[in-house]
Amino acid sequence: MLASMTGFTRASVTNNNITYNLEIRSLNGKYFKSTIKLPEQLACYEPKIEQILRENLIRGSIVFSLRLRDNSETASLEVNSGAIKGYLQALKQIVHEHKEHPITIDLSNLLMLPGVCQYPEPDVARLEQELQIITDLTNQALKQLWNMRYQEGQTIKLDLAKHCQNIEVALNDIKECAPQVIQDYAQRLRQRVGKLLSEAEVELDKESLIREVAIFAERADINEELSRLASHLAQFQTVIEGKEHAGRTLEFLAQEMLRETNTIGSKANNAKIALRVVEIKGHIDRIKEQVMNVV
Numbered sequence: 001m002l003a004s005m006t007g008f009t010r011a012s013v014t015n016n017n018i019t020y021n022l023e024i025r026s027l028n029g030k031y032f033k034s035t036i037k038l039p040e041q042l043a044c045y046e047p048k049i050e051q052i053l054r055e056n057l058i059r060g061s062i063v064f065s066l067r068l069r070d071n072s073e074t075a076s077l078e079v080n081s082g083a084i085k086g087y088l089q090a091l092k093q094i095v096h097e098h099k100e101h102p103i104t105i106d107l108s109n110l111l112m113l114p115g116v117c118q119y120p121e122p123d124v125a126r127l128e129q130e131l132q133i134i135t136d137l138t139n140q141a142l143k144q145l146w147n148m149r150y151q152e153g154q155t156i157k158l159d160l161a162k163h164c165q166n167i168e169v170a171l172n173d174i175k176e177c178a179p180q181v182i183q184d185y186a187q188r189l190r191q192r193v194g195k196l197l198s199e200a201e202v203e204l205d206k207e208s209l210i211r212e213v214a215i216f217a218e219r220a221d222i223n224e225e226l227s228r229l230a231s232h233l234a235q236f237q238t239v240i241e242g243k244e245h246a247g248r249t250l251e252f253l254a255q256e257m258l259r260e261t262n263t264i265g266s267k268a269n270n271a272k273i274a275l276r277v278v279e280i281k282g283h284i285d286r287i288k289e290q291v292m293n294v295v
Contacts, residue, residue: 002160002240003295004152005029005060005247011141015133019069024141026149028293029061037065044127045134052135056142058245059295066134149295156290157240160250163283164237167257170276170283171230174264177272178222222264222273229260236287247294254288 007026012019034053036046053062236253239246261284265277 001150001243002153002157003146003149003245004156005149005293005295006152007145007148009141009144009148011137011144013133013137015129017071019071020133020137021067021069022137022141023063023065024138024145025063025065026057026145027061027063029059030292032057032059032062034062034064037063039066039068042066042068042130042134045131048131049134049138052138052142057145057295059247064138153294156294160240160287160290161237163287164233164240167233167280167283170279171226171233174222174268174273174276175226177270177276178226178268222268225260225264225267229257229264232257232260245295247291250291250294251288254284254291258284258288 005026005028007024009024010022012021014020032054034050036049036053038046038049049064053064232253236250236257239249239253258281261277261280265274265281268274268277
């Protein structure tokens with residue numbers, strides 16, 4: 001099923017008076033890239049979370065943000081008395097060197113200095129419990145995110161199908177016009193050469209004319225390009241109906257369709273075909289924009 005790379009979800013859970021609030025944002029990205037924001041005491045879980053996100057989300061730029069609200073009895077931080085003593089000793093030295101300027105030490109500011117307040121070291125059982133809580137919460141949020149991705153993917157699918165139908169109509173018009181290109185060229189060449197030869201009172205060499213038309217016919221033959229474009233279009237329509245994540249495949253097919261269309265435009269010397277080529281390229285450009293957002 002076609003899925004978009006963009007999405008947003010929230011999830012939360014409370015365990016032992018600790019509330020875990022999780023947000024996951026997913027944006028367009030050619031490859032997988034994650035930004036993981038965790039509280040300091042949970043930073044050790046980042047590799048595991050990154051692995052879960054990579055395995056589940058496949059592509060996109062992912063922002064994972066987890067916040068805690070701790071109302072438990074163990075919510076308070078441990079005060080590192082050794083660090084405070086070190087800061088006080090340094091401050092006393094400064095006070096001694098600047099006796100002419102009285103200095104007031106604010107305890108609240110002292111507690112904010114690096115290393116003074118620290119989270120208590122959790123035991124192994126607590127670490128395993130926390131990891132399980134975060135893993136379950138992440139999986140719950142990812143399920144919601146995929147639901148949003150699939151919903152947006154269906155909107156993209158409908159738009160892609162509409163562009164494919166328009167390309168198919170234009171392609172059929174080109175197929176109808178293609179045989180007339182050679183006939184029109186032969187007629188124009190015959191008239192032009194005939195006029196020049198009549199003025200010079202020289203007879204027309206039909207073999208030379210036929211040879212010239214044959215050379216043009218070979219140079220302007222677009223049947224192979226039309227066949228490949230139709231094949232790529234059919235593959236594209238099959239892929240968007242499939243169940244696999246095929247964003248890269250769709251990008252490749254769109255690029256190939258554009259390449260064949262450019263070749264048709266350069267080879268076919270016909271105003272109507274040129275108009276249809278412009279229409280097809282416009283639809284392919286819209287397709288390329290859309291598939292950049294497909295997982």
